[in-house]
Amino acid sequence: MGVDRRKFLKASAAAGAPFVLGLWIPPKPAMAGVAAPPGASWDREPPVPEVNAWIVIQPDDTVIVRIAQTEIGQGVWTSCAMMICEELQCDWKKVRPEYASSNRDAREQAPAWTLKVPGDGAQDPTGGGTPNMGAPATRNRPGGLGVPDSLYRRMRTNAAASVADGRYYQQLAGAEARERLLLAAARLWNAPVGELVAKDSVITHAKSRRRTTYGKVAHLAAATPHPNPEAIRIKAADQWTLMGTEQKNLDVPDKVMGRIVYGIDVKVPGMKWAAVKACPVYGGDVKSFDFEAIRGRPGVISAMQFGIPDPKLLRNHTFSGGVAVIAESWWQAKTALDAMPIEWAIPPKEGAFNTQNMHAALIASLDEPGRTRVNLGDVDKAFAGAAKIVEATYSTPYLARARMEPGNATVLVTDDRVDLWIGDQSPQETRYSASQITGIPEKDVYLHLCHLGGGYGRNGNGPQAEQAIMIANAHRGTPIHMLWTREEDFIGTTYRAMSVARLKAALDADGWPIAIEVRIGMDKEGFGPDASFNGVSRYFTPNYRFSTHTTTFHVPVGTRRGVGQAANEFYRESFLNELAHAAGKDPYLYRRELIGRTNLPYKADMIKALDMAAEMSGWGTPLPKGKVRAIALEERGGETKGAATISAMVHTVSLSPSGDIKLERVDVAHEEGFGFINPLSVRKQIEGQIHWFYNDAVHQAANLENGRIVENNFDRFPISRMAEDPPELNIRFFKTGHWLIGMGHDRATSVQSAIAEAIAQTSGKRIRDLPFNTHDLSWS
Amino acid sequence: MAFELTVNGRRHRVDADPDTPLLWIIRDQIGLTGTKFSCGIGQCGACTVHLDGKPVRSCSLKAGLAAGKQITTIEGISKDGTHPIQEAWKAFDAPQCGYCQSGMIMASLALLKQNPRPNDADIDAAVTNACRCGTYHRIRKAIHRAAELMRA
Numbered sequence: 045m046g047v048d049r050r051k052f053l054k055a056s057a058a059a060g061a062p063f064v065l066g067l068w069i070p071p072k073p074a075m076a077g078v079a080a081p082p083g084a085s086w087d088r089e090p091p092v093p094e095v096n097a098w099i100v101i102q103p104d105d106t107v108i109v110r111i112a113q114t115e116i117g118q119g120v121w122t123s124c125a126m127m128i129c130e131e132l133q134c135d136w137k138k139v140r141p142e143y144a145s146s147n148r149d150a151r152e153q154a155p156a157w158t159l160k161v162p163g164d165g166a167q168d169p170t171g172g173g174t175p176n177m178g179a180p181a182t183r184n185r186p187g188g189l190g191v192p193d194s195l196y197r198r199m200r201t202n203a204a205a206s207v208a209d210g211r212y213y214q215q216l217a218g219a220e221a222r223e224r225l226l227l228a229a230a231r232l233w234n235a236p237v238g239e240l241v242a243k244d245s246v247i248t249h250a251k252s253r254r255r256t257t258y259g260k261v262a263h264l265a266a267a268t269p270h271p272n273p274e275a276i277r278i279k280a281a282d283q284w285t286l287m288g289t290e291q292k293n294l295d296v297p298d299k300v301m302g303r304i305v306y307g308i309d310v311k312v313p314g315m316k317w318a319a320v321k322a323c324p325v326y327g328g329d330v331k332s333f334d335f336e337a338i339r340g341r342p343g344v345i346s347a348m349q350f351g352i353p354d355p356k357l358l359r360n361h362t363f364s365g366g367v368a369v370i371a372e373s374w375w376q377a378k379t380a381l382d383a384m385p386i387e388w389a390i391p392p393k394e395g396a397f398n399t400q401n402m403h404a405a406l407i408a409s410l411d412e413p414g415r416t417r418v419n420l421g422d423v424d425k426a427f428a429g430a431a432k433i434v435e436a437t438y439s440t441p442y443l444a445r446a447r448m449e450p451g452n453a454t455v456l457v458t459d460d461r462v463d464l465w466i467g468d469q470s471p472q473e474t475r476y477s478a479s480q481i482t483g484i485p486e487k488d489v490y491l492h493l494c495h496l497g498g499g500y501g502r503n504g505n506g507p508q509a510e511q512a513i514m515i516a517n518a519h520r521g522t523p524i525h526m527l528w529t530r531e532e533d534f535i536g537t538t539y540r541a542m543s544v545a546r547l548k549a550a551l552d553a554d555g556w557p558i559a560i561e562v563r564i565g566m567d568k569e570g571f572g573p574d575a576s577f578n579g580v581s582r583y584f585t586p587n588y589r590f591s592t593h594t595t596t597f598h599v600p601v602g603t604r605r606g607v608g609q610a611a612n613e614f615y616r617e618s619f620l621n622e623l624a625h626a627a628g629k630d631p632y633l634y635r636r637e638l639i640g641r642t643n644l645p646y647k648a649d650m651i652k653a654l655d656m657a658a659e660m661s662g663w664g665t666p667l668p669k670g671k672v673r674a675i676a677l678e679e680r681g682g683e684t685k686g687a688a689t690i691s692a693m694v695h696t697v698s699l700s701p702s703g704d705i706k707l708e709r710v711d712v713a714h715e716e717g718f719g720f721i722n723p724l725s726v727r728k729q730i731e732g733q734i735h736w737f738y739n740d741a742v743h744q745a746a747n748l749e750n751g752r753i754v755e756n757n758f759d760r761f762p763i764s765r766m767a768e769d770p771p772e773l774n775i776r777f778f779k780t781g782h783w784l785i786g787m788g789h790d791r792a793t794s795v796q797s798a799i800a801e802a803i804a805q806t807s808g809k810r811i812r813d814l815p816f817n818t819h820d821l822s823w824s
Numbered sequence: 825m826a827f828e829l830t831v832n833g834r835r836h837r838v839d840a841d842p843d844t845p846l847l848w849i850i851r852d853q854i855g856l857t858g859t860k861f862s863c864g865i866g867q868c869g870a871c872t873v874h875l876d877g878k879p880v881r882s883c884s885l886k887a888g889l890a891a892g893k894q895i896t897t898i899e900g901i902s903k904d905g906t907h908p909i910q911e912a913w914k915a916f917d918a919p920q921c922g923y924c925q926s927g928m929i930m931a932s933l934a935l936l937k938q939n940p941r942p943n944d945a946d947i948d949a950a951v952t953n954a955c956r957c958g959t960y961h962r963i964r965k966a967i968h969r970a971a972e973l974m975r976a
Contacts, residue, residue, distance in 0.1 A: 117921030117957045292917045299922035300910040302858020302898035306923060309857035342841065373840075375848040448862045448870055448923040448956050497860070497923030498956050530863045724917060728962070732920055735958025758867040758954060767948035769960035 084305035085142035086465070086492035093266040095224060097148070097195055098128055098217040101262035105245045107134045110144035112196035113206040114469050115295060116499030117732075118788045119725030120206050122293045126721050127211050130286045131218030131279060134258060135245040141294055143493040144196045146471040150486040152195040157273040158213050159193055166687040166782045169718045170280040172212025173783035174687045176205065194472070201469040202502035202603065204786030207721050208687060215278040220270055227271075228264035229256055281718040290724035295495070307467040307494040310454045312523040316345060318515050319377035320526060322366030322535050323388045325751035326598045327352070329365035331389040338384045343376030344369065347384065348518055353510040357477040361538060361600035363507045365389075368515045374527050394598040395751040399542075402567070402748065403439065405595050406544045409565040410437075414593035417578050421587030426559030430550030434626050436619055438547070439813035440611040441745035442567075443540040444504075444753075445604055446761055449497025450533040451508035455516035456523040457482050462489045463523075466509055467496030474509045481513045500736075500789075503602040506536035534756035538602025539746055541567040545615040549585075555627020557638070559587035564612070567597045577612055579683035583620060584641035598751065605736055609680060609790040614741075614814065617676040617797035622810065631801070632658050632675045639677070646682040646690060649715055649780045653677065653692035656713035660774055661694035671698045671708065674801035676794035680785055687785045690715045695798035696772075699806045703821030705742055705799055709772035710734055714791070716777045717784040726787060727775055733792040734773075735764050741796040742768075742816050827891050831856065832900030842888025846880075847871045849887040850897060858898035858926045862954075869953030872927035872934075873897050879934035898926035901933065908973035909933050912966040920957035927953050932967050940975055942967065 090100040090108065100108040109128050113120040121141050129139055163171010177192040192198065198209050222242055229247045230237035233254055241248050245258040270276070281288075298304045323329055335347040352365045367386055371377035427433065453466040455478075462478045471491045479486040512526035528536055543566035550559040562577050581588040604610075624634035632654060639650050654677060658664075661673055675694045682688035696709040712730055720726050743762040747754045755761040796814065804810045807823035826839045831854055838853050850856050850873065859882060862870035866884035873882045874896040901907045905914075909929055919925045928951065935942055935950040942950070947967055955963070 115921075117919070119920075292914070293919075295922070296914055296917055296919055297905055299919040299925055300913045300929065301902075301905040302856075302926040304922055305857070306860075308861065309851075311855075311857075373848065373852050375844050375852070446956060448860070448868065448921070448954070450862065496921060497862075498921045500956070527861075530865070728917065728920060728959070731961050732958035735955075735960065757865055758863045759865060763868070763954040763956055764958070764960075765948075765954060766951050766960045766964065769958075769964065771944070773961055 081305055084494065087145045087147060087490055093263060095221040095262055095265050096217055097152070098144070098214065099132065099221045101258045103259045105135060105138050105257050105259040107132065107139045107245070107258070109139055109141050110196070111141045112144040112199050113210065114201040114467065114471070114493060114496055114499070116201060116469065116496045118206070118499070118729060119293050119722060120201065121295045122291055123207055123721040123725055124210065124214060125294065126287050126291060127207070127214040128218040130284055131215050132222050133242045133244070136286060136291070138245065139294065144199070146196070146199060146475055146491045146493065147487070147489065149194045149196045149199060149472065150475060150489065154193055154195055154197055154213070155273065158216050161212055162278060167685060169282065172278065173208060175209040175212065177209060199472050200502060201499065204788030204790070208784060208786050211721070212278060216276060219276050219278060220273055221265070223276060224265040224268050224270055225258055225261055228261045228268045231268070232261065232264065284719060287721050288719045288723070291722050292724065304495050306449050306497045307452050307454070307465060308449055308497070308527060310465040310494065310525065312454060312456065312465070315454065315523040315525050316370050316372065317374035317377045318368045318370045318512070318524050318526040319374060319381045320366050320368045320511055320528065320532060321381055321386060322532065323364035323390065324535055324753070325388070325390045325394050326364055326600060327362050327391050327394045329389045330367055331387040333367050333387070334385040338369070338380040341376065341380045341383070343372035344380045345372065346370045348515065350511060350514045353507040353514070354480070357480060357510055358507055359503055359602070361503070361602065362598070363536065363600060366511070368526065370515070370519065370524065374525070378529060390751065397597060397751045398749050399441070399747040402542060402597055403544070406542065406565040406567070407437070409593035409595050410544065410546050410563045412593055414563060414591040416589065416591045418588060418590040420580070420589070421559070423559045423561055423587045423589040426587040427550045430558065431553040432551040432626060433548065434551065434623055435546065435548040436622055436812055437544060438615045438618065439544045440542065440614060441747065441814060442542045442599060443604060443740060443744055444534055444537050444746050444761060445498070445500040446534070446758070446763065447496070447498030447500055447504065450528045450530055451505060451536050452525065452527040453509050453512035454523060454525040455512045457484070457513070457516045457520045459520065460484065460488060462513070463492065464490070464509065464513070465492045465494060467494045468505060468509060469496065469499050469502040470505070477510050478513050481510065482517050500605040501538070501603045504537045504604060506538060506600070508536060530758070531756040534753055534761070538600045538604070540604040540610070541601040543567070543611050547615060547619040549619070549623055551623065551626060555623070555629060557583070557585040557623060560585045562590045563593060565593040565595065567595060567599060568601050577616070580642070580644070582616070582642070582644070582677070582679060583635065583638035599748070605789045606793055607789065610737060610740060610793045613676070613678065613793040614796040617794060618800050618812065621674065621797060621801045621804070632663055635675070635677060644682055645685045646688050646780070646782070649690050650677055650679060650682065652778060653690050653713045653715060656776060656778065657692040657694045657711050660711040660713065660776060661696065661709070663694060667696070670700065670806050671696065672802035672805045674798035676797050678791055678794055680790055687783045689784045689787050690780070691787070691791055693792060693794045693798070695795055697799050697802035699802055699821060699823070701823055703823070705816060705821070707738060707768065707770040707795065707799070710770050710774070712775040714775065714777050714787070715780040715784070717780050717782055720777070723777065729788050730775055730791050731773065733789070734770065734795060737792050737795040738768065739764050741799050741814055745815050745818070827888060829854070829887065829890055829895060830893070831895045832897060838887065840887065843886050845883050846873070846885045846887040846890050846895070847882040850882060850895070856897050856899050860923055860926060862923070867954070868924070869931055870924045870927040872930040872953065874930060874934060877934065877937060879931050898929060901929070909936065909966070909970040912970035912973060915969060916962040916966045918959055918962040918966045920959050924953060924955045928955065928963055932963070932970070936967070936971055936974055940971060942971060
């Protein structure tokens with residue numbers, strides 16, 4: 045059954061349909077002319093010498109741009125290309141993105157002159173902002189921060205930071221290539237380079253009336269090193285001509301034809317399919333399975349047990365051991381696996397967890413001392429002198445990502461090389477996993493990135509790669525495509541932590557807070573407490589105390605879209621509404637006044653966002669009973685003079701007497717800092733996040749019973765549909781004086797507090813635990 | 825067991841258990857991967873194809889039952905992506921991750937063939953597919969645009 049490498053490649057080249065794989069193999073000859081399938085973009089030799097690692101320009105002026113982030117629907121396929129092409133000054137109509145090679149990234153370093161961030165931080169419009177590239181160069185290190193000085197730098201796709209972190213070095217790459225193209229033409233014409241002009245892939249020299257195109261001089265530029273790359277400068281925001289304009293996403297034409305190749309679509313000659321079942325209780329394993337019961341079924345080839353994937357490869361998350369059935373087709377593998385008797389070894393402590401006892405443990409933890417994170421002023425003294433005390437306890441459940449494409453990976457392990465085809469938000473870490481599991485060095489791991497059918501959190505991919513690598517490593521020479529069922533995908537993902545929060549405020553006689561205390565209890569620390577509460581209180585109070593109270597459960601907890609901000613903003617903005625009502629004040633003006641009292645460096649931008657959203661929504665004009673406007677601020681990073689992202693939204697929500705929630709209208713005021721890369725992508729991300737947090741608010745919860753997740757398909761873990769889309773959506777942007785952090789994951793969290801407010805105003809019921817659809821919301 | 829299926833106007837001889845869901849025959853045997861697997865229980869619609877012009881969720885339909893009928897997949901609606909519904913989708917840049925979009929387009933196209941002037945309520949009732957990225961706002965606009973283009 046083994047496939048010899050050379051024969052495999054020949055077979056690939058000959059197979060023709062449906063897909064022929066491109067494998068980037070240095071040095072070369074065997075692979076010349078082997079193309080990736082339409083809609084895919086995998087490691088391959090460039091057709092002509094590259095200008096630099098990011099850019100290949102073909103004689104017909106086609107510009108191939110290497111994308112080092114993963115396209116998960118957020119638009120990096122386009123925005124990363126825009127950052128490079130802004131500086132390259134090429135013809136945008138001839139730009140073709142393809143994925144950067146994570147294999148080269150394991151072999152090559154980024155040029156030293158690109159490592160220093162230009163400019164003077166978050167408030168310098170001429171600079172690179174404040175990228176968070178993580179620790180200094182550490183090769184062969186697993187963990188969350190990628191490999192900051194390797195060729196393609198930050199290949200991880202997370203924290204909505206692809207633009208914020210990658211902009212400066214992608215601009216530098218485009219600028220370097222442009223200057224080398226100009227140098228090559230100048231030498232060719234024996235003209236001073238300063239007299240040449242580059243625009244839309246055309247280079248002109250007015251004096252001698254000469255003209256050429258990038259495609260004609262690219263081979264010369266490829267052989268012309270830049271004499272002084274340290275002197276290269278990136279364009280300041282006010283010089284942009286491509287960035288800042290609305291550009292349609294470059295992969296959409298393929299997406300509407302069904303031609304984009306996601307990981308699930310990969311086919312390799314000789315490939316077999318694997319279906320897997322992992323123990324549904326995390327930390328559990330396989331006690332026994334009976335392959336004899338299914339051995340004779342059509343297509344079935346083998347079955348194997350795999351152990352609990354090494355937590356060190358998965359950011360210390362403990363998933364489960366499981367069984368794989370390998371067959372000719374996935375359906376054969378899946379149905380055989382369903383018919384195969386499996387006995388699980390379920391650890392008793394983990395198997396005894398359920399939502400009720402876990403929630404009770406979290407609530408109890410709030411009365412323990414916890415860990416004090418912030419303690420400003422004298423909170424206890426202020427409470428002792430309060431005119432009124434308001435206290436509320438909130439809860440949010442575990443939540444899965446539930447991306448539409450179930451976890452999968454295709455892996456071929458031979459004795460000296462690993463090939464993976466996968467949609468992956470952390471290819472550098474997966475490369476490391478492949479090396480650790482197989483013993484084959486990272487420089488011989490070829491991870492061919494595919495588009496992902498939804499991402500929503502870098503480590504939500506769980507052990508999809510690790511399971512597939514373990515299975516393929518036991519079947520060396522045979523490509524194995526492992527695919528999870530939807531139900532298995534709910535076992536293989538990380539979850540946003542269940543958490544509880546107790547907020548307590550001391551109000552003075554006018555209803556203004558003189559002290560606030562926040563206690564958050566959650567499963568493991570890390571993805572929540574540090575967001576939104578861990579600095580000064582966003583709304584001013586002279587005395588502020590914040591503590592976290594940790595309980596450790598067995599569910600793997602990771603960075604799901606919105607991370608901690610999502611739950612925390614539900615807590616804080618709901619509580620602010622409660623305080624405003626206790627004070628008898630307008631929730632918009634109450635917020636406005638409290639922000640005005642702070643010394644936050646970007647408070648003027650926050651107030652502007654609130655004012656703009658309120659004005660857009662017609663705040664204060666009468667609405668019929670059952671219809672309510674609610675406002676909230678969404679802010680990240682603005683406690684210091686660093687990068688920040690500020691928006692405010694007003695949600696108009698109706699609640700029918702029978703308790704049906706309808707989001708009628710959303711008015712969004714969003715800052716654009718010094719400038720967005722692609723405002724169209726920003727709009728789409730805002731639209732999408734309205735649904736994301738609407739789902740969190742209204743529909744979704746992951747509950748546990750006997751240690752296992754109960755909601756494991758879309759019948760029990762509902763996703764909003766067309767009928768729930770707000771009919772009216774208004775989005776306005778305003779310029780501010782700093783770079784943004786990113787807006788792809790924690791915008792529109794305000795949907796949650798807004799719906800709570802609408803329910804409270806309409807029905808008198810203040811719902812403090814999500815999701816709303818588990819409550820009786822009827823009123824009369 | 826072998827049987828015949830007609831997909832996008834072409835006849836294919838399929839050697840498989842006729843109880844296999846149509847989705848897997850389309851993807852694995854016929855090699856058309858634009859139709860997606862997501863939930864496997866007919867909930868999300870990512871696997872939507874047309875059977876004699878009607879939308880069906882192919883993950884939950886036995887392939888044998890599709891024999892003798894016209895099956896249309898996303899690959900069959902145009903050769904070059906210029907069907908009016910595809911043009912409308914492009915005009916609004918509707919997809920995000922794109923995974924559900926083949927099914928969305930097929931469900932929407934089935935609606936437009938049966939109702940050339942759908943209102944918003946018609947769209948809500950007929951297009952019940954799930955999109956985790958939340959692209960509904962643009963999809964609705966694209967359906968209305970496609971309706972105009974298809975009437976023209």
